[in-house]
Amino acid sequence: MALEVLDLVGIFVFGITGALVGVRKKLDVFGIQVLAMVTGLGGGFIRDVLIGALPPAALVDWRYLVVPVVAGLLTFFLHPGIERLERLVNIFDAAGLALFCVTGARKALDFGLPPLSAALVGTISGIGGGVIRDVLSGRVPVVLRSEIYATPAFLGAGIVVVADEAHLDAPWVALAAAVVCFVIRLLAIRRGWNAPLPRMP
Incomplete structure (x- = not known):
């Protein structure tokens, strides 16, 4: 239940970032x-396809379709x-x-993936929707620029994985992982x- 709530909240805030880009x-x-x-x-579609959770949750539960529409x-x-949209896009996107x-x-992890694979799936889940948004809106995806974007997602996912390996399933683990990613x-x-760029001659 807690996972579903977090999933829906994530869909809502990502939905806002997509809509704000559309407004801009x-x-x-x-x-x-x-x-x-x-x-x-x-991101959720990509995640569910990769781990074999088919059909994807968004096609099974009506709430997953209603939340981004709202x-x-x-x-x-x-x-x-308009002058405040960029700041809000960044905040909601980080969330x-x-x-x-x-x-x-x-x-x-619940579907049995090993730790490293689970961390990678978590990272892809976080960046996937933003990549599609940027491509459709004619922007270079944030994750392909020099900005630090995928690294915080991997760290957040890594905390969840490490905690699972240590048999820590308390709700605060997910909260702490999300806060670390958000703050970074x-x-x-x-x-x-910024991530390192190639040295130009």
Whole structure:
């Protein structure tokens, strides 16, 4: 039950990031809804296909389809001033990344994947929806830029995996892992931390 709640919260906040990108790109209500849905559900679809949880949860439980639609509509009608959108996109994106890397890793472990594979699935679960969103909106995906993005997701997923290996199943473990991912991602944005780039001649 707790995993489902975290999954739905992650879908909601990622749905908001997709919708906010749609607002910034001046898309109509349909375009905003499309970005909200693919951002909210994309990572979960990829995760479920990789671990063999078929059909994906979003196609079985109606809540998974309704949540990103609600997120898109709320954003369409209540979005703040354009000058504040970039900051909100970053905050909600970091929150979605944190929630999905945790739930992705936890679900992968529940399906019997070994620790490293579960951490990778958690990372992919966190970054997948954002990659699809950026491609559809004509942006270079954040994960392919020099920004620190996938690393916080892998750390968050890694905490879940290590805790599982240590037989720690307390709810605070998932919360702590999500907080670590969220804080590192926001610090990377605020302080301009970047992954190494190739040396140019």
